Amino acid sequence: MVEIRTPIEVDDAIRRVMQHAVKGEKTSIPLEESHGFFLAEDLISDHAVPPFDRTRYDGFAVRANDTGNGLSKLEVVGEIGAGSIFEGTVRENEAVRIMTGAEIPAECDAVIMLEHVEEKRQDGKTFIEFTRKLTSFENITKTGEDTKKGEVLVQKGTYINPGIMALLATFGYSEVPVVKQPIVGIISTGSELLSVNAALEPGKIRDSNSYMLIGQIERAGGIPVSLGQFADELEVCYDQVVAALEKIDILLTTGGVSVGDYDYIPDILKRLNANVLFNKIKMRPGSVTTVAEVDGKLFFGLSGNPSSCYVGFEMYARPVIRRFLHMEKPYLKRLRAELGADFPNANPFHRFVRGKLVYENGKVIAVPVGLDKPNIVTSLAEANILIVLPGNKEGYEKGEQKTVISLEEQSGVTWGDWLKGGELV
Numbered sequence: 001m002v003e004i005r006t007p008i009e010v011d012d013a014i015r016r017v018m019q020h021a022v023k024g025e026k027t028s029i030p031l032e033e034s035h036g037f038f039l040a041e042d043l044i045s046d047h048a049v050p051p052f053d054r055t056r057y058d059g060f061a062v063r064a065n066d067t068g069n070g071l072s073k074l075e076v077v078g079e080i081g082a083g084s085i086f087e088g089t090v091r092e093n094e095a096v097r098i099m100t101g102a103e104i105p106a107e108c109d110a111v112i113m114l115e116h117v118e119e120k121r122q123d124g125k126t127f128i129e130f131t132r133k134l135t136s137f138e139n140i141t142k143t144g145e146d147t148k149k150g151e152v153l154v155q156k157g158t159y160i161n162p163g164i165m166a167l168l169a170t171f172g173y174s175e176v177p178v179v180k181q182p183i184v185g186i187i188s189t190g191s192e193l194l195s196v197n198a199a200l201e202p203g204k205i206r207d208s209n210s211y212m213l214i215g216q217i218e219r220a221g222g223i224p225v226s227l228g229q230f231a232d233e234l235e236v237c238y239d240q241v242v243a244a245l246e247k248i249d250i251l252l253t254t255g256g257v258s259v260g261d262y263d264y265i266p267d268i269l270k271r272l273n274a275n276v277l278f279n280k281i282k283m284r285p286g287s288v289t290t291v292a293e294v295d296g297k298l299f300f301g302l303s304g305n306p307s308s309c310y311v312g313f314e315m316y317a318r319p320v321i322r323r324f325l326h327m328e329k330p331y332l333k334r335l336r337a338e339l340g341a342d343f344p345n346a347n348p349f350h351r352f353v354r355g356k357l358v359y360e361n362g363k364v365i366a367v368p369v370g371l372d373k374p375n376i377v378t379s380l381a382e383a384n385i386l387i388v389l390p391g392n393k394e395g396y397e398k399g400e401q402k403t404v405i406s407l408e409e410q411s412g413v414t415w416g417d418w419l420k421g422g423e424l425v
């Protein structure tokens, strides 16, 4: 008898998986190697930026009160470049020649640009003349204009991009607290699979899922480890899975997860005494995605069909990786867009159509890419969104507003915000 599986709702599946998601350990790495890692602690400013009032222009630091509507004539009593400070005192009708970035002398409160003055030598002294009335703090960047002391500038769990590297340097982080990335193992199963460098043979295809998953794991912030490609043989696959579980934080398999004669993943899970969280979801593609917990580790039995494997990973494995990285917002972002094509066929399951966003006449349009079938691999190349079509009896029409899930963004959403999409429960 073929097993009849009971499908569960998408959000229920995500909730079940996330109940077993763990947070990774912290470590630290040199700042210069931190790009692409994830912050393990909030980045808090321990001093104001800039730490002193400084000039925005090359010019002369003056006292605004010494300037008026008529001609101002000030004596230049010193000069400083960025990095130097003026040691003297600036008295009434005096100015200091000052270069961009230098600290404003204590008695001055405005800067006039070099271009706006005329310099004159008289009795061995230098004077500037100009006819501009300056206001207090004109052309000055005030202390703390960029940020005040004590502010949370970047939340823990954030992807370290070049801008964050600049901030880390600003606050003296030569070593950066980061989260250890999860080691995510990949096992591909299928007697039809050839390695990528093999010539095609009758009845066989090259294993594309492993490589796709390497990219998806890296995009999510994990470290992929390929643990091999195995024929549909229970004993071999079982031994490989047991060995793999020792080496990884999260395990992914592709293929063999349905009800076919050589689909051994369910048997392997039984033998492992795994806590199977679900083995059927009301979604297409990826309905057969099976997730289990084995000795505290999550095991994702992803479908062999490329599109199903892809979507199953993004929906269930990605948030687990993001949680491991301590992200406060581990779920994929959703936005609204206009449906770019008709979907006349009814489907009782929710559909996740691979698509891309196009901007036309001020509208955001979600355009499907390639064929919308589970076994399709070519549509994945162009996809940067999943168009969400909730299960219904009527199908959908071009022009309707629909939710789309963004696949390429580093930022995410909380569980509460994810549920606001509200269509998949």
Ligand SMILES: Nc1nc2c(c(=O)[nH]1)N[C@H]1C(S)=C(S)[C@@H](COP(=O)(O)OP(=O)(O)OC[C@H]3O[C@@H](n4cnc5c(N)ncnc54)[C@H](O)[C@@H]3O)O[C@H]1N2
Pocket: 188, 189, 190, 192, 193, 205, 206, 207, 208, 209, 210, 254, 255, 256, 257, 258, 259, 260, 263, 285, 286, 287, 288, 302, 303, 304, 305, 306, 308, 374, 375
């Ligand atoms: N009687 C039923 N048959 C099927 C059901 C069902 O409910 N009842 N579900 C269908 C659905 S939905 C899907 S999805 C697939 C799931 O298949 P499996 O996860 O068991 O995967 P396989 O049978 O091993 O392979 C399916 C398909 O994918 C190709 N494949 C496998 N691995 C790779 C790889 N690494 N790279 C590229 N392509 C791969 C494989 O050759 C098959 O064509 O089951 C349906 N059947």
Ligand code: MOO
Pocket: 283, 284, 285, 286, 287, 288, 289, 303, 305, 308, 374, 375
């Ligand atoms: O898991 Mo299957 O789509 O539902 O292709």
Ligand SMILES: [Mg+2]
Pocket: 255, 256, 257, 258, 259, 260, 263, 304
């Ligand atoms: Mg199968």
